Amino acid sequence: xxxxxxxxxxxxxxxxxxxxxxxxxxxxxxxxxxxxxxxxxxxxxxxxxxxxxxxxxxxxxxxxxxxxxxxxxxxxxxxxxxxxxxxxxxxxxxxxxxxxxxxxxxxxxxxxxxxxxxxxxxxxxxxxxxxxxxxxxxxxxxxxxxxxxxxxxxxxxxxxxxxxxxxxxxxxxxxxxxxxxxxxxxxxxxxxxxxxxxxxxxxxxxxxxxxxxxxxxxxxxxxxxxxxxxxxxxxxxxxxxxxxxxxxxxxxxxxxxxxxxxxxxxxxxxxxxxxxxxxxxxxxxxxxxxxxxxxxxxxxxxxxxxxxxxxxxxxxxxxxxxxxxxxxxxxxxxxxxxxxxxxxxxxxxxxxxxxxxxxxxxxxxxxxxxxxxxxxxxxxxxxxxxxxxxxxxxxxxxxxxxxxxxxxxxxxxxxxxxxxxxxxxxxxxxxxxxxxxxxxxx
Amino acid sequence: xxxxxxxxxxxxxxxxxxxxxxxxxxxxxxxxxxxxxxxxxxxxxxxxxxxxxxxxxxxxxxxxxxxxxxxxxxxxxxxxxxxxxxxxxxxxxxxxxxxxxxxxxxxxxxxxxxxxxxxxxxxxxxxxxxxxxxxxxxxxxxxxxxxxxxxxxxxxxxxxxxxxxxxxxxxxxxxxxxxxxxxxxxxxxxxxxxxxxxxxxxxxxxxxxxxxxxxxxxxxxxxxxxxxxxxxxxxxxxxxxxxxxxxxxxxxxxxxxxxxxxxxxxxxxxxxxxxxxxxxxxxxxxxxxxxxxxxxxxxxxxxxxxxxxxxxxxxxxxxxxxxxxxxxxxxxxxxxxxxxxxxxxxxxxxxxxxxxxxxxxxxxxxxxxxxxxxxxxxxxxxxxxxxxxxxxxxxxxxxxxxxxx
Numbered sequence: 001x002x003x004x005x006x007x008x009x010x011x012x013x014x015x016x017x018x019x020x021x022x023x024x025x026x027x028x029x030x031x032x033x034x035x036x037x038x039x040x041x042x043x044x045x046x047x048x049x050x051x052x053x054x055x056x057x058x059x060x061x062x063x064x065x066x067x068x069x070x071x072x073x074x075x076x077x078x079x080x081x082x083x084x085x086x087x088x089x090x091x092x093x094x095x096x097x098x099x100x101x102x103x104x105x106x107x108x109x110x111x112x113x114x115x116x117x118x119x120x121x122x123x124x125x126x127x128x129x130x131x132x133x134x135x136x137x138x139x140x141x142x143x144x145x146x147x148x149x150x151x152x153x154x155x156x157x158x159x160x161x162x163x164x165x166x167x168x169x170x171x172x173x174x175x176x177x178x179x180x181x182x183x184x185x186x187x188x189x190x191x192x193x194x195x196x197x198x199x200x201x202x203x204x205x206x207x208x209x210x211x212x213x214x215x216x217x218x219x220x221x222x223x224x225x226x227x228x229x230x231x232x233x234x235x236x237x238x239x240x241x242x243x244x245x246x247x248x249x250x251x252x253x254x255x256x257x258x259x260x261x262x263x264x265x266x267x268x269x270x271x272x273x274x275x276x277x278x279x280x281x282x283x284x285x286x287x288x289x290x291x292x293x294x295x296x297x298x299x300x301x302x303x304x305x306x307x308x309x310x311x312x313x314x315x316x317x318x319x320x321x322x323x324x325x326x327x328x329x330x331x332x333x334x335x336x337x338x339x340x341x342x343x344x345x346x347x348x349x350x351x352x353x354x355x356x357x358x359x360x361x362x363x364x365x366x367x368x369x370x371x372x373x374x375x376x377x378x379x380x381x382x383x384x385x386x387x388x389x390x391x392x393x394x395x396x397x398x399x400x401x402x403x404x405x406x407x408x409x410x411x412x413x414x415x416x417x418x419x420x421x422x423x424x425x426x427x428x429x430x431x432x433x434x435x436x437x438x439x440x441x442x
Numbered sequence: 443x444x445x446x447x448x449x450x451x452x453x454x455x456x457x458x459x460x461x462x463x464x465x466x467x468x469x470x471x472x473x474x475x476x477x478x479x480x481x482x483x484x485x486x487x488x489x490x491x492x493x494x495x496x497x498x499x500x501x502x503x504x505x506x507x508x509x510x511x512x513x514x515x516x517x518x519x520x521x522x523x524x525x526x527x528x529x530x531x532x533x534x535x536x537x538x539x540x541x542x543x544x545x546x547x548x549x550x551x552x553x554x555x556x557x558x559x560x561x562x563x564x565x566x567x568x569x570x571x572x573x574x575x576x577x578x579x580x581x582x583x584x585x586x587x588x589x590x591x592x593x594x595x596x597x598x599x600x601x602x603x604x605x606x607x608x609x610x611x612x613x614x615x616x617x618x619x620x621x622x623x624x625x626x627x628x629x630x631x632x633x634x635x636x637x638x639x640x641x642x643x644x645x646x647x648x649x650x651x652x653x654x655x656x657x658x659x660x661x662x663x664x665x666x667x668x669x670x671x672x673x674x675x676x677x678x679x680x681x682x683x684x685x686x687x688x689x690x691x692x693x694x695x696x697x698x699x700x701x702x703x704x705x706x707x708x709x710x711x712x713x714x715x716x717x718x719x720x721x722x723x724x725x726x727x728x729x730x731x732x733x734x735x736x737x738x739x740x741x742x743x744x745x746x747x748x749x750x751x752x753x754x755x756x757x758x759x760x761x762x763x764x765x766x767x768x769x770x771x772x773x774x775x776x777x778x779x780x781x782x783x784x785x786x787x788x789x790x791x792x793x794x795x796x797x798x799x800x801x802x803x804x805x806x807x808x809x810x811x812x813x814x815x816x817x818x819x820x821x822x823x824x825x826x827x828x829x830x831x832x833x834x835x836x837x838x839x840x841x842x843x844x845x846x847x
Contacts, residue, residue, distance in 0.1 A: 006659050010679070013651070017683050020636070020644075027685035030504045034679025038659070041671050256722045307671045 003042040010035060011072060029080045032073040037307070039065045039072070040314035053409040055170045055313045060406075062317020069322065078318045081311075086276075088312035089373055090262035091301060092166045093277045097236075097284025098298045099172070099186060112187040115350035115361070119368065120161055120192060120199070122346030123339055128157035130338045137331060138396070140389040151207035152386075152393060158203040159378045159397050160339060162196045163189045164408065165277060167370035170309045171412050173302065179421035180360040185367030185412070193374065194229060194278060200378050201225035204385060213386050224273070231272055232279035239265060239279070240286025247293040254300030277374060316372060320402045328399040335396075336403045343368050363415035370408025371401045479725055480790065480816055483732020494733040502730055504682075506794065507691055509727040511681030513791045514692035516716050517611045518699025522709060533602055536764045537609035540779070541579055543760035544610075545617055549575030551752065556804075569625045570804050573796045576618035577812045578753045582786025583607040585823030589831055598773040600831060603781040606761075611788050612696070618792050619645055619693025622799060626688060644687065649694035652680035653701025664708050670715045690795050724787050731794045735813055742810050749811035750818050757782050781830045784823025785816045 014035060021028070040061040047057030065072040073081075132153035135141040141149050168189045172182055243261055265283060269276040288294035343365040351361030376398065383394035416422040486494045526534075553571035556562045586603040590596070623645040628635030636644065656676040663669055680698055681691035699716070703709045761779025765771040793812035797805055 002661075003659055006655050009655065014683075017687065021686035021688070027504070027507060027682050030507055030678055030682030031686050032682075033504075034675050034677070034682050037671065037675030038679060041668075041675060042659075255718070256725070259722070307674055310671055 003045065007039055007042050010038065011070070014072065029077050032077045033081055033084075035072050036061070036065055036314050036318070037310055040310045044310065051413075053171055053413040054174055055167065055309060055409050056406060058310055058313035059317035059320075062314040063320050063322065064317075065314075066318030066320070068320070073318050078315060081315055084311055085315045086266055087259070087262055088308045089166065090266045090276060090280050091258070091308050092169050092312065093280035094258075094262055094265070094284040095173075095298065095301055096165050096169045096186070096190060097240075097281035097286075098288040098294060098301075099169075100190065100285050100288070102285075102289040104183070104187075108183075108187065111354040111356055112184065112191055114354040115184065115347055115356070115364065116188045116191045116195065118350030118353060119188065119343055119346035119365070120195060122349065123161040123342040124154075124157045124199075126338055126342035127160045127335060128153045130335060131156050134331075134334075138392075140392045144389075148211040151210040152389065154203050155207050155382055155386075156393055156397065158196070158200045159375055159382060160335065160400055161192075161199075162371055162375040162378060163192050163368050164370040164372040164374070164405070165189050165193055165281075166312060166372050167405070167409055167412070168367060170313065171367075171409055171416065173309065175413065175416050175421070176423035177416045177421035179419060181363045181367065181415055181419040182421050184356075184360065184364050185415075188364065188368065190281060192368075193281070196374070196378075197229060197275060197278070198225065200381075204381075208385075214388065228273065228275045229278060232269070232274035232276075233282050235268060235272055235274055236265075236279035236282025237286050239268070239283040241290065243283060243287035243297070244291035244294065247287070247291045247297055251293055251296065254297050258297055258301040316405065319376075320398075320405075324395060325399040325402045328396055329403070332396060332399045332403055335400055336407070339400075339404075340365075340369055363419050366411040366415035369404055369411050371404040375401050479728035480732045480813060483729040484735055484813070485732070486729070487733030487735055489735055489737055494730070502726070503798065505723075505726055506730055506798065507681050507685040508678055509723040510791050510795050511677045511684075511691040511695040512716070512720065512723050513727070513788060514615060514695030515677055515699035515702075516720060517608070517615060517692075517788070518696035518701075519703045519709075519713055519716055520608050521612070521700050522703045529601070529605065532768060532770065533605045534609065536602060536768050536770055536774075537606040538613075539764035539767055540606060540761050540782070541610050541613040543763060544579045544756055545575045545613055547756050547760065548578035548753070549617075551756075560804075562804075569621055569796075569800070570808055572617055572621035573792065573805075573808055574749070574811075576614040576621075576792050577789050577808070577815075578756060579610045579617070580614040580785065580788040580792065581607040581610045581757075581782040582784035582789075582820055582823055584786060584820075585784045585827040586781060588824050589827045598770075599775070599778060599781075602770075602774060602778065603827065603830075606782055610782070614788060614792060615690075615692045615696050618796070619690045619696075622688075622690045623693075641689070645684065645689050645693055646697065648680055648683050648687075648689070649697025650701060652676055652694060653698040653705075656698065657702055657705045660706070660708070662707075664711055666711050666714055666718075669708065669711055670718065673712065673715050688799065690799070692791065692795060727787065727794065728790060731790045731813065734794060734797055735810060736806050737810065742807055743814075745807055746811040746814040750815045753785075753815055754783050754819070775830070775833075778830060781823075781827045783819050783826060785812075785819045790816055 014031065017031075040058040043061035043064070044054035044057035047060070048054050062073075064070060067073060067075040067078060128150075131138070131141075132150055135144075135149045135153070141152055144152075168186055171177075172186065175182075239261070246257065261283075262280065265280045266276065268274075269279050284298075288298060347361060347365040347368070351358070351364070379394040379397040379401070382397070383390040386393070413422070483494070485491060488494070488496055549571045552574040553564065553567045556567035556570065557564055583604070586600070586607070590600050590604070620642055623641040624638040626636075626638065626641040656672070659676070660669060660672050663672070676698070677695060680694050684691040684694045702712055706712055758777070758779035761782060762771070762776050765774045765776070765778060789812050793809045797809040799805070
C-alpha cells in the first residue's frame with residue numbers, strides 16, 4: 001500500500017509538471033516510461049502479494065496507466081516505446097531458445113510433438129466448430145453462406161489456438177521452475193510456435209479458395225510463409241554460430257553483447273522478412289548448444305530479463321482497449337472456456353499417445369492458455385486479408401487474447417505451484433519459505 | 443542494408459576492437475580512457491563518414507537523457523556521509539578551494555572573452571560561461587584509479603587525487619544544473635511562468651523528492667534485480683521530468699543518488715545496480731557525443747586548442763594555489779594539479795547536455811572544445827598520475843606508515 005500511495009503522489013506530480021514542460025527529444029516519452037515501470041513494478045508486487053503472477057500485475061498496470069484509462073502513457077508515447085517492446089520480444093525469444101537442450105530435444109522431441117499435435121488439433125476443431133455453430137450471434141457471420149462461415153471459423157480458430165512463448169518464459173523466470181511440467185510446457189509452446197504460423201498460412205490460403213476476399217489479394221503467400229520459417233531457421237542458426245564464436249573468442253561484456261545481439265536479430269529479421277521469434281529461438285538454441293560458454297550469456301541475459309518483462313507486459317497491457325474488449329466479452333468468454341477445455345482434453349490425449357506419466361502431464365494444459373504477441377500479429381494479418389469482415393473477427397480475437405493474456409498466467413502459476421515446481425512451493429501448492437529451485441528434468 | 447543495421451554492425455565491431463585495444467593499452471602502457479569511443483563517434487558522425495546522421499543522434503536523445511541521469515546518480519552515490527567523515531577534513535578543504543577557483547576563473551575568463559571579443563552581453567554569456575566553467579572543473583578519476591590499483595599506492599597525494607575529482611564533479615554538476623534552471627526560458631503553456639528562483643527550486647525538488655520517494659518505495663528491498671527495475675524506473679522518471687522541463691537531468695539525479703546512498707540500508711546493492719549499466723550507457727554517451735560534433739566555424743580548432751591550454755593552466759594553477767593556501771604543498775608538490783588534468787565522461791555529459799539544450803553556434807563551439815579536451819587529456823592521464831605518484835614529495839609507503847601511527 002505504501003508503494004501505491006507513492007505512485008499516486010508521483011502521478012499527481014506528473015500532472016503538475018506537464019503544463020510546465022515542452023515536447024522534444026522524447027523527454028515526455030521518457031517521463032511516462034519511467035512512471036510505467038514504477039507503476040508496473042508496484043502493481044506486480046501487489047499481484048504477487050495476493051498470489052497472482054507478477055506479469056498479470058504488469059498487464060493490469062499497463063491497462064490502468066495506459067492511454068485508455070488514466071492516460072499516464074499516451075497513445076503516441078506507447079507507439080514511441082514500441083521499439084523497446086520489440087527488443088524485449090527478441091531477448092525473450094533468444095532466452096527461450098537457450099533454455100532448450102539438444103539432448104532433451106532428441107530424447108523428448110517425440111513426446112512433445114505428440115502432445116502438441118493432439119492439443120492443437122483438439123483446440124482447432126473445438127474452436128472452429130464452436131464458432132461455426134454460434135455464427136448466428138456473430139454479426140458479420142450471421143447471414144453468410146455456410147461455406148464462408150466455415151472458412152471464417154477456421155481462420156478464427158487458427159489464431160485462437162496460438163500460445164505465448166513470452167508469458168511462458170516470464171513465468172518460468174519468475175518462479176524458477178525447471179521440472180517436468182515447466183519443461184514440457186516450454187517445449188510444446190516453442191514447437192507450436194512454428195506449427196501455428198504454418199497452419200495459419202495454410203488455412204488462410206484455403207479460406208481464400210472458399211471465400212475469396214473482395215479486391216486484390218492481401219496477406220502472405222504460402223511461399224512467403226515457407227521462406228519466413230525456413231529462412232528464420234537458417235539465419236537463426238548462422239546467428240547462433242556467430243554468437244557461439246563470440247563467446248569462445250571474446251566472451252566479454254555479456255549484458256551489452258546480449259542486448260546488441262537481440263537488436264541485431266531484430267534488424268536482420270525485418271530486413272530478411274523472416275519470423276523474428278523463430279529466428280531468435282533458433283539463435284539461442286544453437287548458441288547454447290554448440291558453445292561451452294553459452295550459459296554465461298544466458299545468465300547475463302536472465303539477469304537483465306526482469307526489467308524487460310516489466311516493460312514488455314506493461315506495454316502489452318497499455319495496448320488493450322477496454323472500451324472495445326468489454327462489449328465482446330459475452331461472446332468471447334464461452335470461446336475461451338471451450339478453448340481451455342479442448343486444451344485439457346488434447347494434452348491428456350497427447351500424453352497418453354506419447355506414453356507420458358499422468359502426473360507429469362496433468363498440469364501442462366494450464367501453461368498453454370496464455371496468448372500475446374504472435375496471436376496479435378496474426379489477428380492483424382486476418383483483418384488485412386478480409387477488409388470487410390476481418391476487422392470484426394480481429395476485434396473478437398483481440399478480446400479473446402486479452403482474456404487469455406490475463407487468465408493464462410494465473411493458470412500457469414497455479415500449475416507450477418500445484419506440481420511443486422515453482423521455487424518455494426510444495427507439490428500441494430503451499431508456499432514453502434526459502435524453498436530451493438527444482439532440478440531440471442532430464 | 444538498413445541504416446540501423448549498418449550502424450549496429452559498425453558500432454558493435456568498433457566497440458569490440460576499441461574495447462580489446464583499450465584493455466591492452468591500459469595493461470601495457472597505462473593508457474586509460476574512453477577517448478577511443480569518442481573518436482569512434484566522431485569518425486562515424488556526419489562530420490566524417492556520415493554513418494550516424496544528425497537525425498539518429500536526435501532519435502537516441504531519450505537514451506542520452508537517461509545516460510545523463512545515470513552519470514549524475516553515480517556521482518551522487520559517491521557522497522556517503524559515514525564514509526566521508528573518516529577522511530581528514532584537510533583533503534576536502536583543498537578540493538573545495540581548487541574546484542571553486544577553477545570554476546570562478548574559467549567562468550570569468552569565458553565571460554570576459556565573450557563580452558569583449560564577441561560583443562555578447564553579460565546576461566547572454568552567463569550560461570555558456572558557466573557551462574565552460576563546469577566542463578573545466580570536471581576531472582576524470584580513471585587515471586588515478588588505475589595507477590593506485592596497479593602501484594598499490596596510498597598516501598596524502600593519492601588520497602587527494604581520489605577526493606578532488608569527486609568534489610569537482612559535484613561542483614560542476616551543481617553549477618551547470620543551477621545555471622540552466624536560472625536561465626530557463628518561460629514555457630508557453632503555463633498561466634504564470636515560474637521565476638528563476640522557482641526553476642532552481644523545481645530542479646532541486648525533482649532530485650530530492652525522487653530520492654525521498656524512491657527511498658520509501660524500495661524500503662527494505664535488498665534483491666539487486668528488483669532494485670534494478672525500480673531504480674531504473676525512478677531514474678528514467680526523474681531524468682525524463684527534468685529533460686521535459688528543459689532542465690539538466692544531471693543535478694536531480696545527483697541529488698537522488700545522494701539521498702538514496704545516505705538513507706537506504708541497501709546502499710551497496712544500489713551502487714551495484716548503478717554500476718551494472720554504467721559501461722553500456724557511458725559507451726552510448728561517448729559515441730553519440732562524438733557523432734554530435736559539428737564544425738560550423740573554420741576557426742574552431744584554434745579556439746578549442748586555446749580552451750585545452752587554458753584548462754590545463756587553470757587546473758594546475760588553481761591546484762597549486764589551493765595547496766599553498768592550506769599549507770599542503772610539502773605533501774602534494776607544486777605540480778599535483780597535473781593529476782586532475784584528465785578530462786572524462788562527466789565533461790562529455792555536461793557538454794552534450796548543453797549542446798542538446800542550446801543549438802546555437804556558441805554552444806557548438808563549447809561542445810567541440812570539450813570533445814577535443816577529452817581526446818587530448820584523457821589518454822595521457824594515467825601516465826601523468828603515475829609520474830606524480832612516483833615522484834611524490836611524500837612517498838606513498840612513508841605516508842602509509844605515518845597514517846598507521
